[in-house]
Amino acid sequence: MIDTPQIVHTEAITMAKLYAKVPTSQIQVEMGKLVQEVIGEVQKQGIAITGPWFTHHFKRPDEFFDFEVCMPVATPISAADRVQPGEWPAMKVVRTFYRGNYSGLPAAWGEFLQWTDKEGLQLSPEIWERYLVNPSSENDPDKWITEMNRPLL
Numbered sequence: 001m002i003d004t005p006q007i008v009h010t011e012a013i014t015m016a017k018l019y020a021k022v023p024t025s026q027i028q029v030e031m032g033k034l035v036q037e038v039i040g041e042v043q044k045q046g047i048a049i050t051g052p053w054f055t056h057h058f059k060r061p062d063e064f065f066d067f068e069v070c071m072p073v074a075t076p077i078s079a080a081d082r083v084q085p086g087e088w089p090a091m092k093v094v095r096t097f098y099r100g101n102y103s104g105l106p107a108a109w110g111e112f113l114q115w116t117d118k119e120g121l122q123l124s125p126e127i128w129e130r131y132l133v134n135p136s137s138e139n140d141p142d143k144w145i146t147e148m149n150r151p152l153l
Helices: 024-044 102-119
Strands: 006-009 013-023 054-057 064-072 083-088 092-099 127-133 145-151
Touching (some): 102 145
Antiparallel strands (some): 054 064, 092 145
């Protein structure tokens, strides 16, 4: 279901971000709205989007998604309403890729966490997901690709 995880070093990414806390039962309804809010503000400021959007979860989702919706940008944005400037920091992460519909992400995360537990890795509670191929670029959910990252302590 997932690719063999690898330990990699990320580079810092300038981003626009929007914090949200959404009940898990509402995430499919709300995610698209949140992404569009970030894109709209970035476009309003005339700043180039430099890659696929991603999310930064402060902890593994449970009853709520407590996270930021993030958009990589060419230059820092000005804070406006709920959209704020930010940076995905350079860090050491364990990374894998999941291919398929987002409904399979919980099982993919379970598989990923089993692998990290077996390897004895010490992980931050944070999760970074980058949606490399997503509904805005591909209609077929079987072709969607999600990059899954957990920072190492």
